[in-house]
Amino acid sequence: MSTACDHDHDHHDHHLDAHGVEARLAEARKLCEAQGERMTAPRQRTLELILSQNAPMKAYDVIDRFHPDGAAKPPTVYRALGFLEQMGLIHRIESLNAFVACQGHEHDHDHPEPHSAAFLLCECCGQSEEVMLDLGSIDRKAAASGFKVRRITLEAKGLCKACQ
Amino acid sequence: MSTACDHDHDHHDHHLDAHGVEARLAEARKLCEAQGERMTAPRQRTLELILSQNAPMKAYDVIDRFHPDGAAKPPTVYRALGFLEQMGLIHRIESLNAFVACQGHEHDHDHPEPHSAAFLLCECCGQSEEVMLDLGSIDRKAAASGFKVRRITLEAKGLCKACQ
C-alpha cells in the first residue's frame, strides 16, 4: 500500500476530535429518526469508530476495536456497515476494501441514500478526500451505449499535497 | 449480484469465438515480445480463459478452469493476472473482484502499461463495457486540492441496453 517515504503523515485534514465525533453522531441520529430508521448501538459504535479514523478503515479494524475487550463478530459489523452505507453516512472504497465517513457537502443529507461520490486516495499516507464531480459526461457516454447508470464508483489514486 | 429478470442474457456483444480468442492471443504474444516480456504458458492460459468469457471473470473461476482436470494453485493465477494487468491486457474490476480483457480502443497498445479505464457494468446480465472518458475534470478537481492523480478507477453500475 504505502510507498516508503520520510515525511510525516500527521496532516489530518479530516480528523475529528471527540467533540467533532459526537456532533456527527448526533447528526446521524437525527437523520435516522427523520427517516424512520433506528440508530442502534452496534450501528452507532461502528460509525463512531469510522468517524474517529482520519482515513478509510477496514472492516476487520472495526471488528477488532468494537469492544474495549475483544473483537466483535463479523456479521455484527458488516450489517452495521451495510446500514450506514444505505443511509449515506459512510462510503465503501472498493479499491481498498475499506469504509470512510461521508464528507459530502452538496447533498446535505436531503437525500440520505447511498449516493455516488468520487474519492482522492493518497497512496502514501492513506488519507482520502471526497470530492464532488460532475458525472454528466459519464451519463452521456453511457447513454450513447443505451446504458442506464444507477451508481458510480470513482476512485483516483495518487499523492496528496502533503505527500508529494 | 443479478436481479431477477426474464429476458435472455445472450446478447454477447464482446463474445469472441475460438478464432477471435486466438487472434487476440497472437496480438498479446506480439505485444509481449515487443516489450521484452515473456508470454509464458500460465499467462497465456489465464488470458485465454478471460478472453473466452463474455463478462468479467473471477480469479477463482480462472483457477477452477485452468486445467482440464482439476484446479490450478491460486498463486499461479494471481501472478499471471498481475502480469497481464501490468501489460495492459486485462483490467481488474474493483467493485466485482473480477478481471476482464482490455477492450480499449484509443491507446492501441502503444502504451502497454496499466492504464485507467472506465467501465459500464450491467447488474442484470453481468456484462461489462469499457469506455473511454475524458478524465480531465477529475485531474482538474484533484489539482485544486493539490492532489497528483496516478490512476483512476471508474466503474458505473446499472443496466445495459438489453436488460432495461
Next chain:
DNA sequence: TGCGCAACTGTTATGTAATAACATAATTCA
C-alpha cells in the same frame, strides 16, 4: 559450452474479507 544470474513457476501454508443460516431478542402496532 557451461557458469551464473534473473525471471518465472510450483507448492504449502496462511492471511484477509465477507456471508449463509439459524437462533434469540427488541420494537412496533393492531
Next chain:
DNA sequence: TGAATTATGTTATTACATAACAGTTGCGCA
C-alpha cells in the same frame, strides 16, 4: 397482549489474496 417486523447473537463456512521458499527455465557472457 400477541403477531409481525426488524435487528442482533452465534456458529460455521465461503470467497479472495498473498507470504515464503524451493525448484526450474531462459539467457547473456566468460
